[in-house]
Amino acid sequence: MSVERPRIVIAGGGLAGLSLALALKRALTDGLDVIMADPALKRDPHGDLRAYAIAAAARRMLETLKVWDQxxxxxxxILDMVITDSRLNDPxxxxxxxxxGEVAEGEAFAHMVTAGDLTAALIEACKDSGVILRAEGVTGFAAQSARIDVTFSxxxxxxxxxxxxxxxxxSRLREQAGIGWISWPYHQSGIVATIAHERDHEGRAVEHFLPSGPFAILPLKSETLPDGTVKHRSSIVWSEKTANVPALLESDPEDRxxxxxxxxxxxLGRxxxxxxxxxxxxxxxxxxxxxxxxxxxxxxxxxxxxxxAGQGLNLGLHDAAALAETIADALRLGMDPGGADVLEGYERARRADITAMGVMTDGLNRLFSNDLLPVRLIRDLGLGLVDRMPGLKRFFIREAAGLTERDAPRLLKGEAL
Known part of the structure; x- marks a missing residue:
């Protein structure tokens, strides 16, 4: 390589990109330069109030990277989960x-955390670890046999x-690289918001399967206000037919x-x-x-x-763990971290998992987002059978926690690179 010291440029400062940057610097310290580039780094991350479910495997990764304590x-x-299947007007x-909700003694299968809090913790950890943060975008690149020249804004x-x-x-960079994209719309929109409620949720998540799409209630940490009262909160992910969304969002607040x-x-009261x-x-x-x-x-x-299934972010964190491990192992063996053989290893490590999760979530949405009586009877029978099989339930909860993959990246097992 014509680069004095190996350098990785990460375009995009979301949770997956920041986790990758931190994992690389934690593993390789002075053996690698890591540049994180994103115009959003200019903004205060605490303004992002979106909430995510961090699965147990991803939490183990964040613990290993010394971020979770923050x-x-x-x-x-999430201490337990309830699934219902009904029509909107059913009494x-x-x-x-x-x-x-436990996958091991005292270990929940997932935790709810706001994107702003986690982003801020990752940014501070990246700064402390020597990641170079650039509050600008990547506008282009030119790949050569021994390097890639990256152009900033x-x-x-x-x-x-x-x-x-x-x-x-x-992704503009994906498009510039000529990588194809296979996609289809669900004709649904996800409505997200934080809801205040009168009673304590006691750590329970609820998923209502409704004909227009799933409606999830996800518990958030309660807040104690200055006057001593406790404010209970939950996050919702409300899947609705896209055609209905403008009327819902633009309606009178009381009607909404x-x-x-x-x-x-x-x-949960009012x-x-x-x-x-x-x-x-x-x-x-x-x-x-x-x-x-x-x-x-x-x-x-x-x-x-x-x-x-709330797995979108967890898949991205899994990508970060797999790519960090691939790069770290390659550099320790004296290999080129951007070489085709190294990148093919990352492709192999992620393709099957992502395909399986995509097929599963697509199938679940199609199965539960309809109101055909025969389909409802079959799926409700299936749910009832699973509820009576403790071994199968344990497998599903460990799958949701990201703990069933045999060859999972070391970070997801709580092991340092």
């Missing part, structure tokens, strides 16, 4: 399936061994709250919107390849799935 007191463990929503160009495109589902109550229920609901179109998408010449795709730039 957000642990703000994270809410009773029978519970067909319940899960206990200020016109500067630097040579690198590898460019990681972590710039989202509409009525629609929320029809789906949320009153089991409810209200704590944040303004936002809608995002839902689709499936996967790159035809996760790599090109001296380029690797990461997170949403490589794959987008339905949020029905």
């Amino acid at each position: 957000v642990a007191d703000k994270a809410q463990p 009773v929503r029978p519970t067909f399936l319940t899960f206990e 200020n016109g500067e160009s630097v040579p690198a061994a590898l460019l990681v495109a972590a710039d989202g589902a509409r 709250l009525v629609e929320l109550e029809r789906r949320f229920g009153l089991q 409810i209200s919107f704590e944040t303004r609901p936002q809608a995002f179109p839902l689709s499936f998408g996967v790159a035809r390849s996760f790599v090109a010449e001296r380029i690797a795709l990461l997170g949403d730039a490589a794959h987008v799935i339905h949020p029905i």
Whole structure:
């Protein structure tokens, strides 16, 4: 290589990209330069109030990277989960399936944490570890046999061994690299918001399967206010037919709250919107390849799935763990971290897992987002059978926690690189 010391440029400062940058510097310290480039680094990350479910395997990774302690007191463990299947106007929503939330003694299968808190912790850890943070975008690149020249928005160009495109589902870098994208819309939108409620959720997550799409209630950490009162909160992911979304979001606040109550229920007492609901179109998408010449795709730039299982971010963190391990092992063996043989290893490590998760979430959404009576009877019978099989339930909860993969990256097992 013509680069004095191996250099990796990561374009996109989301949670997956930041985790990759930190993992590389924690593993290789002075043996590698890591540049993280994203205009969003100019903004205060705490303004991002979106909430994510961090699976147990991803939490182990964050613990190993010494980040989890910075957000642990703000994270809410999911202690159990309830699944119902009904129509919107049904007076009773029978519970067909319940899960206990522990995968090991004292270890929850997932924790809810806000994107802002986790992003801020990762940025600080990256700074402390020597990651070079540039608050500007990557506008182009030119791949050569021994390096890739990466151009930033200020016109500067630097040579690198590898460019990681972590710039989202509409990745411009993926497009510039000529990597194809297979996708289809679900004709659904995901409405997300934080909900305040009167009673304690006790760490319970609820998934209502409704004809227009799943409606998830995910517990957030309660807050103690200055006057001593406790504010209980949950995050919702409300899947709705896209055609209905404008009317819902533009309706009178009282009417909007009525629609929320029809789906949320009153089991937690009076409810209200704590944040303004936002809608995002839902689709499936996967790159035809996760790599090109001296380029690797990461997170949403490589794959987008339905949020029905809450696994989108966890897949991205899994990408980061796999790519960090691939690069670290290659450099320790004296190999070129941007070489085709190294990148093919990353492709092999991620393709099967992503394909399986994409097929599963697509199938679940199609199975549960309809109101055909025969289909409802079959799926409810299936849910009831699973509920009576403790061994199968344990397998599903460990699968959701990301703990069933035999050859999982070391970081996801809680092992340092």
